[in-house]
Amino acid sequence: MGEIRTLISAEEIDAKLAEVGSAITRDYQGKDLLVVGVLKGAFMVMADLARHIDLPVEFDFMAVSSYGASTQTSGVVRILKDLDQEIADRHVLIVEDIIDSGLTLNYLMKSLRVRKPASIEIAALLVKRGIQRVPIEVKYPCFDIGPEFVIGYGLDYAGRYRNLPYVGVMEGSPD
Ligand code: IMP
Ligand code: MG
Numbered sequence: 001m002g003e004i005r006t007l008i009s010a011e012e013i014d015a016k017l018a019e020v021g022s023a024i025t026r027d028y029q030g031k032d033l034l035v036v037g038v039l040k041g042a043f044m045v046m047a048d049l050a051r052h053i054d055l056p057v058e059f060d061f062m063a064v065s066s067y068g069a070s071t072q073t074s075g076v077v078r079i080l081k082d083l084d085q086e087i088a089d090r091h092v093l094i095v096e097d098i099i100d101s102g103l104t105l106n107y108l109m110k111s112l113r114v115r116k117p118a119s120i121e122i123a124a125l126l127v128k129r130g131i132q133r134v135p136i137e138v139k140y141p142c143f144d145i146g147p148e149f150v151i152g153y154g155l156d157y158a159g160r161y162r163n164l165p166y167v168g169v170m171e172g173s174p175d
Contacts, residue, residue, distance in 0.1 A: 002170045002172035003170075003171045004152070004168040004169070006167075007167045007168055007169050008145075008166060010165040012143075013045075013125075013142075013153060013166065013167070016143065017045070017048050017049050017142065020049065020140050020142055021053050022052065024049075024052075024053050024055075024123070024140065025054045025055055028057075028091060028093075029055070031091045031118075032090050032118075033055060033058070033090075033092075033093060034059070034093070035053070035059050036061065036092055036093065036095065037059065037060075037062075037095045038062055038063075038094065038095065038097070038105075039063040039064075040156070040162065041097030041098065041155055041156070041162070042096055043162075044097075044153050045097060045142075045154055046059070046061075049095060049123065062079065062083055062108070063079070063080040064077055064079055064104055065080055077103060077104050077108070079111070087117040087120075088116045088117065089116065089117070089118050090117055091117065092117045092121070093120075093123055093140075094120065094123070095122075096123070096124045097124070097153075097155055098124065098125060098126040098127070099127045099128065099136055101131070101133045101134075102132035102134045102135070102136040103133060105122060106134040109122075122136070123142075124142065125154070125167075126142065126145050127141045127143070128145055128146070129147075145167075149169070150167050150168065151167075152164030152165070153166060155167065
C-alpha cells in the first residue's frame with residue numbers, strides 16, 4: 001500500500017470551518033435554514049461545520065452516486081436517497097465534500113431548484129481548481145486544491161480512508 005501525504009491537516013480544516021461557520025451564521029441570521037449534506041462524503045465536514053453554525057438550523061441528507069469504485073468521474077448521477085424535508089420557500093445550503101467535474105452538484109442543484117427554495121447555496125470542503133466541466137458557483141469554498149485524487153475527512157478511495165481526520169494524497173500505487 002502507498003504512503004499517505006497530508007495535504008490539509010485537521011487543524012487547518014477546523015480553523016477554516018470556524019471561519020465558514022461564522023460567515024454562515026452571519027449570512028443566515030433570522031432566516032429559516034436547512035443544511036443539506038451530500039452523503040456519504042460530506043458526513044465529516046457536515047458534523048464539524050455544524051458545530052460552528054450558531055443558528056437554529058435544521059439538517060437533512062441526500063445520497064447520490066457519481067462514481068463506481070474507480071477514481072474517474074462517470075458523469076452519471078443517481079439519487080440514492082432524497083431529502084426527507086420539503087424545501088419550498090426555505091433557504092437551503094448544500095454541503096459537499098469535493099467539487100471535481102461539478103457534474104454531481106450541477107445535477108443536484110437543477111433537481112432541487114425545481115422545488116422552489118427561497119435560496120440555494122453551496123458550501124464545499126474542497127474545490128479542484130479549474131477543472132469543472134459545468135460552471136458551479138460555490139458561496140462557501142473552504143480549500144482550493146489541484147487535480148490530484150485526495151482521500152480522508154469523508155473522502156474515499158474504493159470505500160476506504162473516509163475516517164482519516166485530515167485530507168491526504170496517496171503517493172505511489174494505492175494497492
Ligand atoms: P464531481 O461530480 O466530478 O464534481 O464529483 C463529485 C464526487 O466525486 C464527490 O462528491 C466525491 O464523492 C467524488 N470525488 C471527486 N474527486 C474526488 C477525490 O479526489 N477523492 C475522492 N472522491 C472524489
Ligand atoms: Mg461524494
